Amino acid sequence: MWTKVKWAFRIIAALFVLGFLHYTLPQHDIVRITNTYNRLTSVGPENSWAYSVPDIGTAESTTTRDIRFIDASYADGGVIVYRNEDTGWIWPPYFKYDSSNLQAEAGNLKSTAEAPKWVVVTHYGWRFPFLSIYPNAVSMREATGPDERIIPWVPVVVIAFLIFLVVMIRRMWAQFWERSVEPVAAEMGETWDGVEAKASGVIGRIRAWLASWRAKK
Structure with a gap:
C-alpha cells in the first residue's frame, strides 16, 4: 500500500513539473498572421494566473484589461490567437517590455492566403478557450517557409x-x-x-x- 502511495506521489509530482516546464519554456509556431487588434478582456480569479500583473502594460481595472491580440493561421488551416503582453520582471523571466513594438511588427507581417508570408512566433503558455487563456507571444521573425525546421x-x-x-x-x-x-x-x-x-x-x-x-x- 505504501509503495503505491509513493509511486502515486512521484507521478503527480512529475506531471506537475512537466506541465510547469511545458507552460513556461518557449515554443515556436510557423504561422501566417491574419489580424492584430486590442480588446478589453475580463481577467478573473479563474484565469488571472495566466496574465501579467495589471500595472504592466495598459489596464482599465482589476477585472477588465486592454490587451493586444494577434490572430494567426497554420499551414494546415488551423488557427491560433496570441496575446501580446509585457512580462516585466515577473515570472516567467522573459523580461519583455516591447509589446507595442511587437504589435507593430506583427501588423507589418500580416498576409493573405493568396500571398502568404510565414512567420516564426516564439511564445509561452497554453490556449484554453473556455477560460479565455491565450499563449503570450514573445518575439517573431520571418520564416523561410511553412516547413522550416526549428x-x-x-x-x-x-x-x-x-x-x-x-x-x-x-x-x-x-x-x-x-x-x-x-x-x-x-x-x-x-x-x-x-x-x-x-x-x-x-x-x-x-x-x-x-x-x-x-x-x-
Whole structure:
C-alpha cells in the first residue's frame, strides 16, 4: 500500500513539473498572421494566473484589461490567437517590455492566403478557450517557409541542465546517506544490541536468583 502511495506521489509530482516546464519554456509556431487588434478582456480569479500583473502594460481595472491580440493561421488551416503582453520582471523571466513594438511588427507581417508570408512566433503558455487563456507571444521573425525546421535550443538546454541537477542531487544525497546516516544507524544498532544483551544478562541473573530461592523452599 505504501509503495503505491509513493509511486502515486512521484507521478503527480512529475506531471506537475512537466506541465510547469511545458507552460513556461518557449515554443515556436510557423504561422501566417491574419489580424492584430486590442480588446478589453475580463481577467478573473479563474484565469488571472495566466496574465501579467495589471500595472504592466495598459489596464482599465482589476477585472477588465486592454490587451493586444494577434490572430494567426497554420499551414494546415488551423488557427491560433496570441496575446501580446509585457512580462516585466515577473515570472516567467522573459523580461519583455516591447509589446507595442511587437504589435507593430506583427501588423507589418500580416498576409493573405493568396500571398502568404510565414512567420516564426516564439511564445509561452497554453490556449484554453473556455477560460479565455491565450499563449503570450514573445518575439517573431520571418520564416523561410511553412516547413522550416526549428531546433528548440532553450528547452533542450534547460531540460538537460535540470536532469544534470537532479542526478547530482541524487548522488550527493546517496553519498551523504552512506557516509553520515548509515554509520550512525549502524552504531545505534550495535548500541541497542549491547543494551539488549546486558538486559538479557541482568534478567537471566534475576531469574537464576529467584530459582535458587525456590529450590531452598
